Amino acid sequence: MKRKITLKQIARELDVSISTVSKALRNSSEISEDTREKVQAFAKLYNYRPNNIALSLKNRKTKTIGIIIPEIVHHFFSKVISGIELVANKKGYNVIVGLSNESFDKEVINMEMLANGSIDGFILSIAKETLLQQDYHHFNETISQGMPIVMFDRIVNDIKCDKVIVDDVKGAKKAVAKLIENGCKQIAIITTKDYVSVGRLRTQGYLEALEDHKIHPKASLILKVDDKLVSEDYLDVLENEIEQLFKQNKKLDGVFAVNELYAITAMKVARKFGKHIPNDVQVIGFTDGVLSKHATPSLTTVSQHGQKIGEKAAELLIHKLEHEEEEERFQTVIIETDLIERDSTK
């Protein structure tokens, strides 16, 4: 077991100083060609690589990005990571991920763990619990220590950082408009409680689309699911609530769901009630993941381009890291959604 070789060891072996070795390896003109070649040959032979930690300490840059997300077993989030990793890697950065599990405490702990020098900046999406408690001191403290943050998807507006979001309102509006154009008269929305910003915004889009087409919203058509519960029978509860929705609205002929799971569950329930999709009921979901693609019938969805969101977030962060001299101004980038039409709509 040969430990990694250091400058000091090379210096000792070749009987020169550490500075000489360092300079020789970086092709400094201070060093004679003789010495340079000698050092470089030796370094190559022993496969010398500068120690990253030492470099980080010296440069006070780690070339590492910290990602904090609520969960990783989730198509959207892993797509985002994928995008971040892509551009980060291209620019010589590593990514280190922390999971909050939707918990405020874990979010705080994770951030503290990383903020002490391990990383240069954060890319994150806020935990539900944090959104609920509306306690954002950890973000503000991190920022005030000079560590930039980029938020995506689940954001809160009055924090001084760049943000990458999807136009939830517009995306939802597009989807619901599609349903209306396809002839749906009674369109339900299955959404989350309002404290989840994306749920709230998509609901808003739903309402706006109705309004645009002079349709009066009906309270019984709006189902706000409480997704705080992560219990085992969560799925049953969900299914039950959706069944109620169908029972209360016999003439339901369109469903807009704010995520994949709600959408396919709605399809399942519809089938249970003997409705054919898309002939009797048309369904559109939000977030284009594996489920939508491979469901039967395949699901028409609003794609939010998770990969692109990740790429953009990484670009914003790295730009900020490498142009600290620029005056501070923060942008909110909106990634356009696309409606991907499949077989759950006509």
Place this chain on the structure above:
Amino acid sequence: MKRKITLKQIARELDVSISTVSKALRNSSEISEDTREKVQAFAKLYNYRPNNIALSLKNRKTKTIGIIIPEIVHHFFSKVISGIELVANKKGYNVIVGLSNESFDKEVINMEMLANGSIDGFILSIAKETLLQQDYHHFNETISQGMPIVMFDRIVNDIKCDKVIVDDVKGAKKAVAKLIENGCKQIAIITTKDYVSVGRLRTQGYLEALEDHKIHPKASLILKVDDKLVSEDYLDVLENEIEQLFKQNKKLDGVFAVNELYAITAMKVARKFGKHIPNDVQVIGFTDGVLSKHATPSLTTVSQHGQKIGEKAAELLIHKLEHEEEEERFQTVIIETDLIERDSTK
């Protein structure tokens, strides 16, 4: 913007030496109660946190684990990460992830990027391209530099490291035995080319199950899909091949697929041929992900417990990191699979 405070700054402010501050904060008995309290109060006020990078350099430990996986947008892998993160975090470790995208070069580059001091050890699953080329020098080099590796799922045997695998043979065997017990006479397997070890092993399990029940394997019932192609029409190609399978075997009444996608595609094709599931054809998949759970009908699968694999891998690695004095011996832990029965079997 107040930069993070350091020992040196505290020392200067309180007019004591750096060592005194350090000791005071670590409650050394060398320091008088007076000074200790003074220092701790000051440190708390300014929210002092030791700089991780400096600690890493000093201790030559980063308390960080490097993960290299082929892709992250994949239920199994994200489950594994989830498990790793869980136990890593509990033990004060961070995780830093690199994606190989199934490419040999990216795998090598990623490992080199992390091996220079950024992490203490690796947990990884080998890229397909690497398995194909059978070039494992980067693993061996890393190990010979004293950096432990734990491999999971896609492993290669003759590398000196701990391994966590699923009993692919046994899992497959269980599944196929189930089909046989359920009355299937003509059982097909949809698998990958043999260089992917998990595909090979699951095929082996399939054959063993048949043999156990005195059933002669038929070549036409074995479909080895080439999943090197990641093209856009990959799905179509897959579907086509499976259609051929059904056409060539009119009396096909059972399908064992080595992953979710193959399984639900098989269900799709079966439906297309007018076969009812599970009455006419029963299907079992491998890897219990979202697709299986939410497919219609829901899919009976062999669950490989990705989370548990991750947890075990992390435990092995951390143990090795924290007990370097122990004699070197490497274990291969086998995580048992479970057959999760759902609606695609009788």
Place this chain on the structure above:
DNA sequence: ATTCGTAGCGAAAACGTTTTCGTGTTAACA
């Protein structure tokens, strides 16, 4: 012969810690 410039290299500081090994002061003891 003296000054100057320059090529080639080394010493040392700095990044932020921890830890070992002094060192000075005071109190206790012979």
Place this chain on the structure above:
DNA sequence: TGTTAACACGAAAACGTTTTCGCTACGAAT
């Protein structure tokens, strides 16, 4: 009074780099 022990603290090294500055020696210029 002189010795010792305990106490409280500081200096410095070390982790592995990069970089600034200084030094030496030698050839060229005056």
